Amino acid sequence: MILLNERLKAVAQLVPKNAKVIDVGCDHAYLSIYLKQHHIATKVVASDNKEGPLREAQKNIKREKVDVETLLADGVSKIPDDIDTVVVSGMGGGNIIGMFKYTPEKLKNVKTLVLSPNNDLIRVRKEISKLGFYIEDETLVKYKNIIYVVMKWQRGKRRIRKKECIYGPILAKKKGPLFQEYLSSSIKQKELLLKVLPKKYWLRRIQIQHEIKMLKDILK
């Protein structure tokens, strides 16, 4: 049985029961294997855009004797028709947005996205909501002293307000045990960025100041 770290466990927890999953950027395929071994998913495709990680994935799948397919592909470019859930974790937000934004038709049969970007969360929330998905659930998980956000998106139109993109609509409602710490560390990161960002980037500086204010308001 594969053992997952706390971060990947939090991702697995947001995958719907009986889902047909593509794990984009599977790397070692630990998450893919876990989803099958724990009967969370009925079908899993472990996909990566590089041969090295995919070979490692195939080795682990063989060792664990699970029925997980592998696919060499960029993003969701070769997503099989019967897949209803896309999981992407441990990648930059810009990369995640890019793989959906320019080929939204690839998501036509997809009902759920489980995303855990390493950064750029505000932009991810804004851009994914434009594709006709809304955030149904969000969790925070602390792993190796870093707090990660995991988001579960469902197909459907619901308005997300600008400020909700900053702090996460469900995170703010749930106010779980890591929420205060998450807000404080986000504020600290943005304040550090402001210190080093040259004055000529005045527009970005104004945006960051606004984001800090929103985060401080919700922290009160």
Ligand SMILES: C[S@@+](CC[C@H](N)C(=O)[O-])C[C@H]1O[C@@H](n2cnc3c(N)ncnc32)[C@H](O)[C@@H]1O
């Ligand atoms: C840091 S690992 C994350 C692995 C795993 N998903 C996790 O959360 O631990 C990122 C993986 O994504 C793959 N990757 C990066 N960009 C990709 C893309 N556009 N399409 C598919 N795979 C990609 C990399 O090759 C790498 O194996």
